[in-house]
Amino acid sequence: MVKVSAPGKVYLIGEHAVVYGQPAIIASVNKRTYVSIEPSKKITYRDLGWPDISHTWSVKELFGITEKILNLWDTCNNKQNFSELFNFIKKNGYEGYRASVVGIAMKRLGVKEGFSIIIDSQIPVGAGLGSSASRAVSITKAIAQFFKKKISLERINEIAYLQEKVIHGIPSGGDNSTCCFGGLVWFKKTQPSNEIRFLKKEIPYKLENFVFVYTGEPKKTTGEMVQLVRELKEEYRAERIKKIGEMSYEMLESLKRKDFKRMKEIINQTQKNLTELGASTKEIDKVVKAVQKVSGAAKLCGAGGGGIVLCYHEEKKKLIDLIRNIGYDPWEMDLAVEGVRIERDDN
Ligand code: MEV
Numbered sequence: 628m629v630k631v632s633a634p635g636k637v638y639l640i641g642e643h644a645v646v647y648g649q650p651a652i653i654a655s656v657n658k659r660t661y662v663s664i665e666p667s668k669k670i671t672y673r674d675l676g677w678p679d680i681s682h683t684w685s686v687k688e689l690f691g692i693t694e695k696i697l698n699l700w701d702t703c704n705n706k707q708n709f710s711e712l713f714n715f716i717k718k719n720g721y722e723g724y725r726a727s728v729v730g731i732a733m734k735r736l737g738v739k740e741g742f743s744i745i746i747d748s749q750i751p752v753g754a755g756l757g758s759s760a761s762r763a764v765s766i767t768k769a770i771a772q773f774f775k776k777k778i779s780l781e782r783i784n785e786i787a788y789l790q791e792k793v794i795h796g797i798p799s800g801g802d803n804s805t806c807c808f809g810g811l812v813w814f815k816k817t818q819p820s821n822e823i824r825f826l827k828k829e830i831p832y833k834l835e836n837f838v839f840v841y842t843g844e845p846k847k848t849t850g851e852m853v854q855l856v857r858e859l860k861e862e863y864r865a866e867r868i869k870k871i872g873e874m875s876y877e878m879l880e881s882l883k884r885k886d887f888k889r890m891k892e893i894i895n896q897t898q899k900n901l902t903e904l905g906a907s908t909k910e911i912d913k914v915v916k917a918v919q920k921v922s923g924a925a926k927l928c929g930a931g932g933g934g935i936v937l938c939y940h941e942e943k944k945k946l947i948d949l950i951r952n953i954g955y956d957p958w959e960m961d962l963a964v965e966g967v968r969i970e971r972d973d974n
Contacts, residue, residue: 629772632815633758636653636810638755642927649872658960662745664772671744685741692730728793731790744770751844763786780966784800795850833962834962836939837960838943839936887939895924910933917949935958
């Protein structure tokens with residue numbers, strides 16, 4: 628048996644803007660996806676998050692589904708509108724998505740044999756914690772490890788980006804990069820290759836006093852939220868995207884200086900811009916308002932439309948009490964943890 632895990636992630640700043648080439652600061656989190664692989668003739672797939680769902684595919688069937696999904700992605704990409712792909716995946720109960728994530732890894736790694744794969748994730752879907760990216764990275768590494776294929780982190784990340792495209796259309800690549808490499812990451816989508824800088828030297832201390840609130844599963848997927856922002860009037864959107872980008876640079880400087888007072892202002896301004904982009908909800912607004920009232924800072928994380936809220940206050944206990952008082956369960960997570968890793972290999 629081979630067992631691999633990869634962390635989830637949170638955006639300290641820069642979600643949505645990162646899709647348009649602005650920088651983001653993203654931290655891996657200590658909620659992980661565990662992927663186990665054992666020998667099997669056919670490909671059998673189980674995800675413990677959905678105990679009622681299991682799939683069995685022959686290799687030929689799996690490659691057929693993968694081909695179909697990738698062709699649909701191409702068609703949608705030509706139109707710059709992914710609704711057809713998203714609708715197909717939803718209608719098909721996400722089987723096509725699950726199959727193509729496995730199929731893409733197999734094709735890229737040159738694997739043509741069956742295996743049994745079991746996914747056990749601590750990361751809720753749609754929370755803004757990178758559940759799909761964490762799955763993509765850990766599935767790819769687990770298949771490579773099981774079939775004794777040598778693979779670099781860079782290559783895992785490339786494959787995971789392709790897998791992410793199936794479910795998000797054209798994501799920035801920030802999620803999979805952070806789940807793959809781990810740590811605190813400065814990410815900027817650029818050509819010909821993305822800027823990925825690890826901030827360990829610039830920010831060598833442990834990030835503390837961040838607490839998270841889960842406001843519930845969003846009604847829309849990340850891909851759909853990104854599409855909504857894309858459909859806003861260009862001038863209106865561009866102005867807000869630029870502001871968030873500028874604040875990412877400022878956030879980096881304030882983190883380096885340990886200027887948490889300025890950092891709080893930046894977080895709150897970012898939330899204002901994300902709200903104007905349509906990514907907030909009533910529940911998120913309620914949490915943000917309450918945290919700001921006690922001189923803290925809060926913002927949504929990831930695509931929004933629900934999911935988690937990042938909250939910061941110099942007095943963590945005060946923050947935790949406040950979150951409980953407004954009826955939520957405070958989540959404490961370690962930030963900037965290790966990326967993808969092998970948990971077990973007795974192959
Ligand atoms: C999702 O975690 C972050 C977004 O910026 C989308 C992306 O970067 O692909 C909303």
